[in-house]
Amino acid sequence: MNLFSSLFSPFRARGGVHPDGRKDLSVEPPIRALPMPERLFVPLQQHVGAPARLSVVVGDRVLKGQLIGASGGNISAPVHAPSSGRVAAIGDFPSPHPSGLPTATITVEPDGDERWIEPDVPDDPFSLSPEEIATRVGAAGIVGLGGATFPSAVKLNLSRKSGISTLIINGGECEPYLTCDDRLMRERAAGIVEGIRLIAYAAGAAEMLVGIEDNKPEAIAAMRQAAAGTGVQIRVVPAMYPMGWDKQMIQVLTGKEVPAEGRSAEIGVLVHNVATAWAVREAIRFGRPLVSRVVTVSGAAVVAPGNLEVPIGALAYDLIKASGGLASDPRRIVLGGPMMGTQLPHLNVPMVKGASGLLALTGKEIGLPSPAPCIRCSSCVRACPVGLLPLEMAAHIRAADLSAAVGLGLKDCIGCGSCSYVCPAHIPLVHFFNYAKGELASLDKAKLRQEATKKLADTRNERMQRIVLEREEAARQRAAKKAAAAKEKELA
Amino acid sequence: MFIAIFSLTLLGGSLGLFLGYAARRLKVEGNPLVEEIQAILPGSQCGQCGFPGCAGAAQALAAGEAPVTLCPPGGREVVALLAAKLGVEVNLSEVKDAVPQIAEVQEELCIGCTKCYKACPTDAIMGAAKQIHAVFREACTACGKCVDVCPTEATRLIPVPVTLQSWSWSKPILERAAA
Numbered sequence: 296m297n298l299f300s301s302l303f304s305p306f307r308a309r310g311g312v313h314p315d316g317r318k319d320l321s322v323e324p325p326i327r328a329l330p331m332p333e334r335l336f337v338p339l340q341q342h343v344g345a346p347a348r349l350s351v352v353v354g355d356r357v358l359k360g361q362l363i364g365a366s367g368g369n370i371s372a373p374v375h376a377p378s379s380g381r382v383a384a385i386g387d388f389p390s391p392h393p394s395g396l397p398t399a400t401i402t403v404e405p406d407g408d409e410r411w412i413e414p415d416v417p418d419d420p421f422s423l424s425p426e427e428i429a430t431r432v433g434a435a436g437i438v439g440l441g442g443a444t445f446p447s448a449v450k451l452n453l454s455r456k457s458g459i460s461t462l463i464i465n466g467g468e469c470e471p472y473l474t475c476d477d478r479l480m481r482e483r484a485a486g487i488v489e490g491i492r493l494i495a496y497a498a499g500a501a502e503m504l505v506g507i508e509d510n511k512p513e514a515i516a517a518m519r520q521a522a523a524g525t526g527v528q529i530r531v532v533p534a535m536y537p538m539g540w541d542k543q544m545i546q547v548l549t550g551k552e553v554p555a556e557g558r559s560a561e562i563g564v565l566v567h568n569v570a571t572a573w574a575v576r577e578a579i580r581f582g583r584p585l586v587s588r589v590v591t592v593s594g595a596a597v598v599a600p601g602n603l604e605v606p607i608g609a610l611a612y613d614l615i616k617a618s619g620g621l622a623s624d625p626r627r628i629v630l631g632g633p634m635m636g637t638q639l640p641h642l643n644v645p646m647v648k649g650a651s652g653l654l655a656l657t658g659k660e661i662g663l664p665s666p667a668p669c670i671r672c673s674s675c676v677r678a679c680p681v682g683l684l685p686l687e688m689a690a691h692i693r694a695a696d697l698s699a700a701v702g703l704g705l706k707d708c709i710g711c712g713s714c715s716y717v718c719p720a721h722i723p724l725v726h727f728f729n730y731a732k733g734e735l736a737s738l739d740k741a742k743l744r745q746e747a748t749k750k751l752a753d754t755r756n757e758r759m760q761r762i763v764l765e766r767e768e769a770a771r772q773r774a775a776k777k778a779a780a781a782k783e784k785e786l787a
Numbered sequence: 788m789f790i791a792i793f794s795l796t797l798l799g800g801s802l803g804l805f806l807g808y809a810a811r812r813l814k815v816e817g818n819p820l821v822e823e824i825q826a827i828l829p830g831s832q833c834g835q836c837g838f839p840g841c842a843g844a845a846q847a848l849a850a851g852e853a854p855v856t857l858c859p860p861g862g863r864e865v866v867a868l869l870a871a872k873l874g875v876e877v878n879l880s881e882v883k884d885a886v887p888q889i890a891e892v893q894e895e896l897c898i899g900c901t902k903c904y905k906a907c908p909t910d911a912i913m914g915a916a917k918q919i920h921a922v923f924r925e926a927c928t929a930c931g932k933c934v935d936v937c938p939t940e941a942t943r944l945i946p947v948p949v950t951l952q953s954w955s956w957s958k959p960i961l962e963r964a965a966a
């Protein structure tokens with residue numbers, strides 16, 4: 296089946312690697328709810344764009360799903376209380392980021408009642424206008440749950456305006472270890488299908504495709520059953536990393552390639568994750584904002600790996616504790632998948648909307664070989680799903696020649712890590728690219744700053760000159776007045 | 788042989804005359820290089836290079852009277868750009884890449900004398916008489932003028948604090964694999 300479909304599929308994916316899935320660790324147990332932790336730490340910035348604006352004060356009582364941080368701009372998302380209780384603190388708290396730097400966070404102390412806000416929902420969600428659905432999705436704080444965390448309402452509105460034809464729901468889940476989307480599709484297929492139809496309606500898409508990798512037969516069967524007669528088509532795609540990259544998924548399902556530095560809307564396609572579809576359905580059908588998500592807890596250092604329904608703001612520590620604790624000291628804690636996830640400095644960081652997995656990996660699982668010189672075998676070139684030359688780019692970056700790396704397409708690199716994965720010399724290629732991207736961003740910032748400084752200095756000089764002129768003018772007038780007064784005296 | 792000598796002399800002579808005429812006729816007024824160099828410099832007129840503002844420094848650079856490493860607030864970036872513009876070889880590793888800095892007013896020492904905000908070339912300090920002054924981080928270029936004029940040593944330069952927005956990955960260090 297696998298070989299057959301990949302040989303005769305009309306469209307083939309470029310590049311890619313086949314890492315060991317290790318999904319069997321966590322795929323069997325059904326999704327469990329995480330016992331409500333004593334405290335929830337909700338960061339104001341959990342999405343791409345402007346951070347949310349605080350709308351509560353310390354001591355406020357909040358209901359589950361109540362707005363605690365309002366959307367902070369055109370590209371932003373609100374945050375809601377993940378449980379009913381009291382706002383215990385507002386301040387800096389470590390963020391789930393490799394640096395572990397603090398970020399503005401609201402601490403909620405749950406009271407254990409789990410009282411929801413009064414929902415405002417219509418009997419038939421399809422009686423709402425597409426604009427209204429997009430507005431409600433935005434108000435529910437829904438962002439891309441596949442990990443990109445781009446505000447979903449912005450995508451819906453953009454797609455409707457640019458006129459898309461196809462909605463692709465990404466059930467690829469190509470990262471090793473992660474099984475949250477798989478479990479979600481197995482257990483909540485009907486809800487996901489309804490969410491897909493709502494998204495398609497709001498975005499004005501006629502065609503609805505769901506791409507699922509062929510290593511998830513149970514999910515495929517469940518989704519097929521739920522989708523029967525709804526117009527939602529389930530498509531099986533070969534298991535390969537990075538199949539879950541939206542542009543790869545588009546190419547495999549439609550045969551169209553998204554242009555470099557372009558958006559999928561340009562070729563009439565909108566891509567959303569299956570978990571996002573579920574969240575949209577919860578928001579539109581039940582009026583429940585995004586306050587929890589399914590997180591895979593896995594890795595050889597975890598006693599009982601599985602999938603947990605986690606309130607936003609629960610600490611990584613709470614998740615590990617609910618999974619039976621740690622069997623051994625992990626060498627690395629990762630938020631997300633092992634290929635593109637972020638390394639966490641410690642377990643004292645909250646789960647955010649984009650957290651798909653929490654992995655506690657042993658030294659045996661990660662392997663820490665030391666890098667050797669490049670032998671120019673070009674394995675990385677074959678693995679790159681974008682069609683770049685990782686070895687050349689890394690060599691230029693190493694020699695501090697960033698513009699040459701940009702010329703080779705550094706800005707198109709998606710940081711998937713396929714090149715680092717296959718490199719026989721264990722060169723940290725993707726680390727070079729992430730470093731170079733950060734460096735380029737700070738150079739751009741410095742340039743903008745320099746322009747702004749020049750403007751400031753110019754306005755100041757202008758003002759100073761004006762002040763001098765005004766003083767001279769005033770002095771002249773005073774002298775003239777004095778002279779006139781003296782003349783008058785003389786005459787008198 | 789005489790024909791060859793004659794024709795080449797004639798050719799050289801006439802071309803020389805033409806070039807001499809063109810050089811006079813198409814002469815560019817002023818030095819455009821000065822303006823280009825000025826565009827590279829930070830433009831905050833801080834005077835740390837010893838020249839009266841960035842325009843003076845640009846003229847000295849164009850005339851070859853000043854080293855490309857003269858601008859402390861510009862850092863390594865400006866040195867590299869200047870070296871490329873002027874065609875000068877420079878060893879960047881010897882240029883001390885100053886950690887980006889920013890001015891800070893220590894509130895417990897500030898007496899509200901207003902000297903620093905009058906000295907600031909980019910209006911980055913806000914304050915009024917007998918009020919504690921504050922620094923706009925976005926506008927400060929760390930030129931240090933406020934530090935020089937402060938009578939109570941309340942202003943100082945500190946490294947720019949790292950935030951989630953400004954954090955980025957460090958350059959990977961490749962160790963030589965053991966032979």
